[in-house]
Amino acid sequence: MVMAFIMLDRRTSLPAHAREIGIMVxxxxxxRHIPGIGVDRVGDAAxxxxxxxxxxxxxxxxxxxxxxxxxxxxxxxxxxxxANSYLPFHGSARLRAAVAAHVGRIAGRAYDPDTEVVxxxxxxxxxxxxxxxxxxxxxxxxxxxxxxxxxxxxIRLAGGVPRHVPCTPSTAxxxxxxxxxxxxxxxxxAAVLVMAPAMPTGALLDAGHWDALARAVAEHDCWVIHDxxxxxxxxxxxxxxxxxxxxGLAHRTVTCGTASKELRMIGWRVGWxxxxxxxxADVKLVGLSNVVCPVGIAQEAVAAALSAPDxxxxxxxxTAIWRGRCATxxxxxxxxxxxxxxxxWSLLIDTAAMGLPPEVAAERLFRLGRxxxxxxxxxxxxxxxxxxxxxxxxxxxxxxxxxxxxxAAFG
Numbered sequence: 001m002v003m004a005f006i007m008l009d010r011r012t013s014l015p016a017h018a019r020e021i022g023i024m025v026x027x028x029x030x031x032r033h034i035p036g037i038g039v040d041r042v043g044d045a046a047x048x049x050x051x052x053x054x055x056x057x058x059x060x061x062x063x064x065x066x067x068x069x070x071x072x073x074x075x076x077x078x079x080x081x082x083a084n085s086y087l088p089f090h091g092s093a094r095l096r097a098a099v100a101a102h103v104g105r106i107a108g109r110a111y112d113p114d115t116e117v118v119x120x121x122x123x124x125x126x127x128x129x130x131x132x133x134x135x136x137x138x139x140x141x142x143x144x145x146x147x148x149x150x151x152x153x154x155i156r157l158a159g160g161v162p163r164h165v166p167c168t169p170s171t172a173x174x175x176x177x178x179x180x181x182x183x184x185x186x187x188x189x190a191a192v193l194v195m196a197p198a199m200p201t202g203a204l205l206d207a208g209h210w211d212a213l214a215r216a217v218a219e220h221d222c223w224v225i226h227d228x229x230x231x232x233x234x235x236x237x238x239x240x241x242x243x244x245x246x247x248g249l250a251h252r253t254v255t256c257g258t259a260s261k262e263l264r265m266i267g268w269r270v271g272w273x274x275x276x277x278x279x280x281a282d283v284k285l286v287g288l289s290n291v292v293c294p295v296g297i298a299q300e301a302v303a304a305a306l307s308a309p310d311x312x313x314x315x316x317x318x319t320a321i322w323r324g325r326c327a328t329x330x331x332x333x334x335x336x337x338x339x340x341x342x343x344x345w346s347l348l349i350d351t352a353a354m355g356l357p358p359e360v361a362a363e364r365l366f367r368l369g370r371x372x373x374x375x376x377x378x379x380x381x382x383x384x385x386x387x388x389x390x391x392x393x394x395x396x397x398x399x400x401x402x403x404x405x406x407x408a409a410f411g
Contacts, residue, residue: 034156035378037149042362046372053392055405058372060199060345062392066264066301069129069308073301074268082295090284091119091272091294099272102311103255106231107244112162115277118284119299120196120329121291123229123258124273126151126283129290130254130273131191133282136273139190141225144176145380146348148199151227152380160190167203169339169350174203180210185216194243195220197225197234198380200348200388202341208240214248221237223279228257232315234343235323240247251276254283259302261345262315268298317345325399332402332411336388336410345392347392353386354410361387361410369405 040325042058065071076081090096096113104111111117120126135141137159145164154285155162165174165184185192192213196205217224224243231240244253254275261263269318271294273283289291305311322345329347330340337350351361364373374390377381391399 010301014370019181025042030157030159034153035149036152036350037379038377039374042366042372042374043365051370053370053404055371055390055398057238057391057394058374058389060261060390060392061266062264062318062322062345063395064264064321064392066268067305067308067311067314068225069080070263070265070301070305073304074297076357077297077300080297080300081112083300084402085296086293089293091117092299092303093322095119095270095272095294095299095303098306099199099257099274103228103257103274106228106240107242107250107253107255108252109244111274112277116274118273118280118281118287119294120256120271120273120287121294123227123256123260124154125229125269125287125291126160126256126258126273127151127193127225128154129276129286130225130256130279132277132286133175134225134254134292135160135190137186140183140186140188141190142181142184142192143380144198144201144203144384145203146185146376146386147195147380151193151195151199151235152378155193162380163189164332166182166382167198170200170266171340172291173183173340173342174198174201176203177203178209181209182212182216185213185220185222188218189217189220189222191223193227193331196241197227197230197341197343199230199344200376200386201339202235202344202347204236204241204342205243207246208405210241210243210246210249211318214246217252222252224253226253226255226278228255232312233261233294233319233322233345235319235326259298259305263302263305264318265302265305268301270298270302283390322392325394325396328396328399328401329391332399333406335403336406346390348386348388350385351375351387356410357384357386358387359401365409367404367409369409371402371405371409 058214096117100111141160142161144167258271337353378388
């Protein structure tokens with residue numbers, strides 16, 4: 001079991017079993033500083049356990065069903081010949097129009113669905129496409145710390161250098177200082193990659209951050225890449241604060257969205273990129289040279305979900321459930337060093353305050369408490385002291401005995 005929780009693999013050659021059969025291939029340079037994210041290893045261990053009493057808090061899945069209108073549109077698309085096509089490569093006209101309207105409503109500006117929207121095979125595919133279109137090798141991308149390892153890995157895969165800005169924990173939650181964020185932007189900055197609520201902290205950004213960033217990115221002529229995957233999953237009930245709504249950032253912001261989180265359409269693999277037309281032409285070219293196109297039979301479903309009259313109410317209802325589950329965990333683990341999130345699907349526990357490395361805490365929790373959780377090793381420099389609990393995939397009644405499970409693991 002311990003082996004399942006060894007999170008980082010920085011080897012530059014293939015694993016031992018490959019060497020045993022005579023394969024000696026050096027890992028290519030672009031992968032030498034890209035470790036795994038750890039979630040898959042914990043998930044594999046959980047699957048192998050075949051234990052119905054095991055709490056699955058390790059992965060960003062959710063048991064809340066997608067919107068009914070999306071399910072109906074998916075069933076209809078199976079019999080639609082137009083959905084069984086590569087074309088259009090950058091997404092169907094209806095989906096692009098729905099995305100333009102959705103992002104435009106939140107950002108407070110109009111987008112042209114033909115020239116300023118490119119659909120992708122998931123949100124992170126869109127993020128990678130944007131990084132490949134904006135980052136020269138060796139240029140920096142400013143990003144929070146801790147942050148989702150998949151974002152850091154994509155920066156590196158694109159040839160960029162992550163420039164981490166501390167996101168500071170307190171009993172009230174996580175906070176990034178606007179001046180520190182802006183000060184990290186310099187002459188070697190290609191982009192600032194922001195997310196709010198952020199994974200895995202649930203940290204938010206607001207107008208003060210956009211004010212500070214607007215001055216910095218104008219001075220150094222760089223982009224703001226806004227990962228909007230969870231922007232409406234806020235626990236304060238307020239509307240999203242989109243960077244493109246700021247006049248100084250409107251023409252420098254690229255929005256990367258996804259159907260996976262707010263719409264709970266993880267398996268559909270549809271995302272989008274929205275931004276200035278001159279950049280979208282390059283993003284489209286990267287996408288065509290990479291995944292080619294979004295999933296055909298999924299596009300109408302996502303368009304229907306984004307365009308539904310009750311779309312915001314649907315997300316609000318799901319958010320209320322996630323907020324309640326988060327509150328249950330924080331209540332049951334009141335004696336443990338949990339940092340409350342302001343939104344999203346996960347929260348972090350400071351295992352250093354418990355005197356344990358996160359991978360050891362995860363192993364003990366799995367073995368003794370029957371809880372699967374992911375250590376944050378590799379999720380930014382600060383990640384090596386935290387354990388993540390995802391509250392999106394287990395109902396509140398299953399979380400009720402979490403304190404008992406933690407006591408069994410840690411005393």
